[in-house]
Amino acid sequence: MDKEIKHWFTKSVPETLTLLSVEADTGLSEEEARKRKEHFGANVLEGKKKKSLLKIVFSQLNDWLIYVLFAAVIITAFMGEYIDSVIITLVIFLNAAIGTYQEVKAGKAIDALLKMSSPKAVVKRDGQTKEIDSAELVPGDLVILDAGRIIPADLRLLETVNLQIEESSLTGESLPVHKKAESVFENTKMPLAEIENMAFMSTIVTAGRGLGIVVGTGMTTEVGKIADLLDTDSNIKTPLEKKLSELGKSLGKIAVGICIVIFGVSWLQGRDLAEMFLISVSLAVASIPEGLAAIVAVVLSIGVTAMSRKNAIIRKLPAVETLGSVNIICSDKTGTLTMNKMTVTQIFTSDGLMVLEEAENMTISESAKLLSEGMILCSDATLENEEATGDPTEIALLVLGDKIGLDRKNLGQKYTRIDENPFDSNRKMMSVLVKSENGCSVFTKGALGSLRTMATQIFDKGEIRAITEEDLHNFSEAAIKMSDNALRTLVLAYKPAAENLAPEEMEKDLILVGLVGMIDPAREEVKPSIRLAAKAGIKTIIITGDHKNTAFAIAKDLEVAESIDQVLTGPELEEISEDEFIEKVNNYRVFARVSPQHKVQIVQALQANGNIVSMTGDGVNDGPSLHIADIGVAMGITGTDVAKNAADMILTDDNFSTIVVAIEQGRNIFQNIKKSVIFLLTCNLGEVLAMFLPLAFGWPAPLIATQLLWINLLTDSLPAIALGMDGDDPDVMQEKPRDAHENFFSHGAGTHVVIGGILIGLITIFAFWYGFYELGYTPFMKSIPEEVVKNARTLAFLVLVCAQLFYSLGLRNSKKPFYQIKIFGNHYLNGAILLGLILQLMLLFVPVLRSAFKLHMPDSKGWLMALLLGLVPLVTLEIYKMIFVKRK
Template sequence: MWFTRSVEDVLQQFNVNPAIGLSEAEAKQRLATYGPNRLKGKKKKSILELFVAQLQDWLIYVLFAAVLITLFMGEYIDAIIILVVIILNAVLGVAQEIKAGNAIEALQKIASPKALVRRDGVVKEIDSEVVVPGDVLILDTGRYVAADLRLVETANMQVEESALTGESVPSSKDAGCILNDPQTPLGDRTNAAFMSTLVTYGRGEGIAVATGMQTEVGKIANIIDTETVTATPLELRLDELGKTIGKLAIGICLLIFGVTMWQGRDLAQMFLLSVSLAVASIPEGLAAIVAIVLSIGVTNMSRRNAIIRRLPAVETLGSVNIICSDKTGTLTQNKMTVQKYFTLEGEVAVEREKQNQATETGKLLAKAMILCSDATHENGEGTGDPTEIALLLLGDDLGLDRKAMQANHKRIGEYAFDSERKLMSTLVEEEGELTVYTKGAIDNLLRIATHVLENGRPVPLTDHHKKQFSEITDHMSDEALRTLGIAYRPVDAVIDAAEMEKDLILLGLVGMIDPPRLEVKSSVELAKCAGITSVMITGDHKHTAFAIAHMLGIAETIDQAITGQEIDELNEAEFAAKINDYRVYARVSPEHKVKIVRTLKAHGNIVSMTGDGVNDAPSLNAADIGVAMGITGTDVAKGASDMILTDDNFATIVSAIEQGRNIYNNIKKAVIFLLTCNLGEVIAMFITLLLGWEAPLIATQLLWINLMTDSLPAIALGMDTGDPDVMKEKPRDPKESFFANGAGGRAIAGGILIGGLTIFAFWYGYYEHGYTPFDKNVPAEVLKNARTLAFMTLVACQLYYALAMRNAVKSIFQVGLFSNLYLIGAIALGLLLQLVIIGVPFTQQAFNLHMLDRNGWLMVLVLGVVPLLLNELYKLYLRLRQA
């Protein structure tokens, strides 16, 4: 049992030096030996299982019944065609499911937890799956433990282990403790940390002693599959819509069957026709198209730095009207930069990535900042707090050799930072001499320091000195600079933490700023044009927060800023009445964030909230869209979020909203197109049979048309290029009907038009040979000609009509005729397949068609473009009316 052994024994067992860690070569070898550090998931379905699952649908059962009936009737070609349709539908479904599964796996890999490890003497962040036994893991607040560890170093460290022990109170950890009882319960193993638990306070280091299924959580989980596939609200609505339309279609088909039976037609043929019409009229492709469009859209969003963890978030994105954003790293570059420092020698400006001249006092200040830090920065990559990284880079800018300094200085004690003291202290040994370095809030340092460095030597700290430091602090704060003071103290012997922060010698302070991201200002303006209000919520000071917000166009006056303390002074009614007046919330706690989000939602707003820390999880859960930071975000924040930003950029949120709106619009286009086409088929069949005519389309033709329009054109519409003007529209009401803004009327009008043109083409097929559909004893070739005209016209109308569906107001030339090559390709392929069917003797006979004459082709060409032309004229009318 690792917890019963000393740290030295564990290190010897795994043959690892904690100061260096494993080498990359050794880690690779151990990964091959022990396997990936992950729990076994549910076995993936085979392609055969996926294929069989696609056949388990009541519509498919109806088609199988139709196959048996046609075989019994001796219509073998019809039976083969229906079977081909069934198989093609199933193959398309399997392909879509595999594609969606691959997309989800890719997203899971991107969003997987990370682990900080020390390898080859360098601290780096790696995927938790490649952690191996013997790895040295570095733990900090808000990070999930990536493997079972024997702790080798702890500093005020606490771990929340309720997932394993059921204890809601975090467990304190002590690396130096050795437990003698091998039966010690998990909750009492104070020198160990376990996979999937969460560090809630302090920091530590540990050696990985077990990974994957060998961990404690692995032992109690034979199969863990935390990701369950659930239908989104949109998919559920469309599924219900499909069922409703299906019931109506079946009702119409039963009516048709009843009417044709009363008319004395061939019952077997009419039954097959009715079944085929029912299948053709039910948009069973809705759910599949929504799934594939969502998966493609989400994958594309991930390429643009927005990982959607929950598909319903895509729908909600289109309705967001308030973005609550953290300041640091999201609105700013998350690259704290020291712009100036101050000692009693004066204020000195610092230019980043340039060699700056510095006095000995300035270099001592930078040295103290470096040695009182837990951050690292190597080869352009840093770990730790951005403020501390900025202080390391200050040393680089002042010409200090950090590597040599860290090699010659050994930390032998520390007093970790906490929010009450707002200080951090380290005890460092250099060539036998001991020095305490303390950094933190300048106000706190002024209270505990007794001396100040002046002209290279310590002198007593006077009120005049304190006034100088207070004035320069206020001056820097007015420039939106964050200030941080530093002090030191030589000591003769090792002292405990409580003694470190006494009799300090004040060195000076630095002024830092996290500059605004250059692209954020334009994104804030774009969001404003889209009816979206941007709000800053930060723990920073009020004036600093407002200064950044004002630069970015989020706030106009200081009256639009409020602090957490000021929120507490308002009762709920007063706060609710004033909340729309505020654009900046400063010095807020996690409770304040939740209160802000809930109050905004109570006003009917759809709220997006960003966060990166453990304490942000409640507000991320409370928001309609919780957005976690992918770079600086803790694992718990990512776990509570709906979306993860891989670049921690506010502009990405606005971009994701734009993409979310376009994805929803694309789904809507595809659905309205499907309903329009299916309605046209039903109308053409219902009206002609009601009039006592022959059916304008036979069963196999209906099934073919259904396969054509329910697949490639609809999916291509779902993959349409985004409308560049979508952010000029107001946010969509989440309760808005799917057929709002005239979409329902367009579907009905389009269906009636396509159905009417199909009926006219059927009539013309009789007319050009001197007959009418009302005539009896019409030659078979005339009927075949009429059906061929109806068949070709219906498909042409639907394919060309897809072009008109790309935008409800803009013409096809405004959106770009060739800007959606998928749709152009789908239309071209559809027309080519139609020519193949009518031109190849075998398929011509199978579908009961014949080659059209010149007039017939002219009629198909003219009638096919009528829906597109009329739709374009209607859109022209709408544009003129809006002008």
């Protein structure tokens, strides 16, 4: 084995196996795979280099407001105010530390999500077929390919059956390339688009199947040479973050404007310009909600990580916001609403209907045996030691063989597949050409509607005779009855054939054998989830390829549809105009017998009616509908890599209930972000008013620079982050979906900001005035002792801090008063408030800190004032909510 071997397309299949020291029947052993991974490394592409911790820290300091603060440090140092210089410097670096922690935490959460959503590969090791993470692949691994798989590494193909691969990501060619394993090339400078005996990492299997051996992993692959094409930008901003960033800039400009006005007024009033410069800069820093974007990023990353633990992996952060607006869930039936464990319960042949019971109690007819054998041969699924891979329908057919006593292993040795005509959604059939000692045969399985036109004979009690209209009628009646009982039907036909039979000739003049009926029962938790979604204003729509009656039977059982009139089939959809469909689409709850292009039409029609649509999918052809849906949801277990890469969200358990859980989680995340934003903006407005009005009146400044920076760093940021980590609201799913275009300040949020900010600002001004009054002065006097000003500022400082900390408790729920919720139920918020109060007390009781922040130890009246006034905004908010609840 040589790491430097190139041009594998010039090697024959036997030569490739020899060079890589691999047996085609067994593949690598686990021990050998481990050794090779140590030698070659993991099969991953190197993305952009992550920013070092030092760079992250410096990026936090790269802001014009920080530059102004550094200027303030220099000015205060020249003025001899060394304590102020030290405090401002500490604030700068403490703020940078918090920002660095938030960025690192968000990065780790995104890394974890990317790892969870990495693609899988089906390999043969130790003679067994298994699914592993593509990162675990090593040179020499045998990789099994089928439609929908993303090629996980560079492969030299060993076997190909009608294998087609779409290589546009590498070659720019839009049409799939037909692959041939037996080809060998001499020209070592072949264009990638012409190398038909290899498959390249990141390209997509669109049809057929194949087997390849890994010859290149990670950065040694062709796509590794252009790895930047696959690099994921983990710093994508969501629409919400962009809106808040713009809001922060707008508010910042207003705040800076106010600060300039304050500085100008102070200059006209003849105040100390150096002191007022510091105060103006500090007020600008305090009033600009620069922490909004960082807090939103942290809340989103925490929420998304929590969702991943509930089996919903968010691939694109904007999906979290969109989830709260979803009002229609379009769901596939199989595996999502149902158990995805198909079980054959009925067989119909020319011998009549057979309801399957325990195998030992059944007499198996020759027709039933042939039917089961043909279904097994016409299958790509595997089932060994109760571990299965492949389509659930095909797995059920393998289980049927075991149930009626067939020896599947012997059957596989007796027949060899030499060609096939793969299943596609238009033909609704799959055919295989197999060879045995007795010659070659074609076995075809598919929908009765497709196969009945291809059958000219029927297998009847061990003999073959011409098929009659009565036979077709009997099969149709049996299929309808099965469908009425929510059974999925599948028909088998066969014929003797020549070894060189062309694929297009396989499905002609067939011999009809029999029909199987299988059921995939609804998941127990789905019905309650559909009811919960309905309460939340979310309509569930079933989209399936199943028969109309089958789809309706499941829909009725799940309380999705009440009448067969609410079901529309794909053929019926094609008969009505686009405008008519858009007009009537809201009348339907089930779409049956649909093709992938129908799914796109359905989503677009629903969106044209103003709906926010979530769409589930698992196949290659589901990519377009997943892409255009507002929320594309891929199946994590049965979903193809194409579906997963087109989706916004991946369900690791393929369960419909997880979609509802994700919507609930998305709503809670948005609510928590809203709480944080409302709190920050309310506090900032209160601080600006508390500073601007007294200075405009000609009073001394209520707070000095270091006090403003202290408030901005601790009493603003800590509760805001804690509110973003609030627990789930149990009533969030009793509300209608959020309008995707609604203003962020709708539903009274803007009123909360204005009233809360004004109230906090006014009580702070009152406390400042009272600080003069209790010592026999007024703030209008020109000559006021320094201790009196310190007393007034201390009261204003205390009241502002207490008011902000206490007010955060009322924002945990914007509608319910405290007696209807656990007001102290958020432990993070309790901790933030307690920490804020402790730190505030430290400033007063530690002499060095008290002197540094120029504070005065309050008397008993001062402490009482701080407590009572600090509770006013919270009490006012709770009274407002109680009145609101009573009116409601």
